[in-house]
Amino acid sequence: MRVSREQAAQNRERIVETASRLFREKGYDGIGVADLMKCAGLTHGGFYGHFASKEDLLAEAFGKAMQGSAEKWRTLLAAAPANPRAALAHMYLTAKHRDNPGGGCALAALGPDVSRVGPEVRQAMADSFQSQIAALAQALPGAPAQQRRAAITTYAAMVGALVLARAVADRKQSDEILAAVLATLEQGS
Numbered sequence: 001m002r003v004s005r006e007q008a009a010q011n012r013e014r015i016v017e018t019a020s021r022l023f024r025e026k027g028y029d030g031i032g033v034a035d036l037m038k039c040a041g042l043t044h045g046g047f048y049g050h051f052a053s054k055e056d057l058l059a060e061a062f063g064k065a066m067q068g069s070a071e072k073w074r075t076l077l078a079a080a081p082a083n084p085r086a087a088l089a090h091m092y093l094t095a096k097h098r099d100n101p102g103g104g105c106a107l108a109a110l111g112p113d114v115s116r117v118g119p120e121v122r123q124a125m126a127d128s129f130q131s132q133i134a135a136l137a138q139a140l141p142g143a144p145a146q147q148r149r150a151a152i153t154t155y156a157a158m159v160g161a162l163v164l165a166r167a168v169a170d171r172k173q174s175d176e177i178l179a180a181v182l183a184t185l186e187q188g189s
Contacts, residue, residue, distance in 0.1 A: 012050045015040045020061040024109035025102035028058055028117065059121040062114065065106035066128030073132055077139040084139035085154050089185035092158045093178045098165045108162040129155075157181050 003011065018040040022031045033054055034044040051057045073088065080087030091097075092105070101109040107125065114125045137144070137151035161181035165174040 008050075011040075011042060011046070015042065015047070015050055015057065016061050016064055019057050020065045020106070021102040023058060023061055023113075024065065024104065024106055028054075028110065028113035055117050055121060058110075058113075058117065059124040062106050062110060062121060063124040063128060066125070066132070069105060070128065070131045070135060074135050077135060081139070083186075084136065085150070086186040088136065088154070089158060089182050093161055093182040093185075095175065095178070098162060098174065098178065101166065105159065105162065108159045108166075111159065111163070154185060157185060 015037070019036055022036055022039060033047050036057075037044045037047050047057075051060075072091075076087055076091055077084045097104045107114075107129065111125075114121050133148065133151045133155060136154060137147040140147045140150050142150065158181065161177050165177045168174050168177070
């Protein structure tokens, strides 16, 4: 039975949304196509009607997750002109974010995976990264080169803190990592 174009588009969107969450929760190698499709409520056989490969899906899912993050960032930064870096750090460096990789930052959850896959996925990451850096840079004071440097430093500090906070076994140490980077970003240092 053939599905309509509208239903095919809905199915594709469901696959991308499911993959976006599951890749962030389990990592690229932590979920196979069959299980991913099952979680999306579709059959494994339909996967290749939508995507050329699992890596192709990762590129789209990563881009979708990062696009959602960029929209959140823009809204937050517009609402906090006095100290945008602190506002962003308060949103990002939380125990809730640390404990929910499936709903959080794709870069913190999938950065190492992205570095090991093909150029399409890395390009999707680079494009998304540039968008977020540009949004943050525009909200920061200073000349354009200073704004960009501060945006990159802020983003790298937040992603690094989240990755470390997720990696350590001790909850107290994990909280300490988040708090230390948050305090530094609040100060603008």
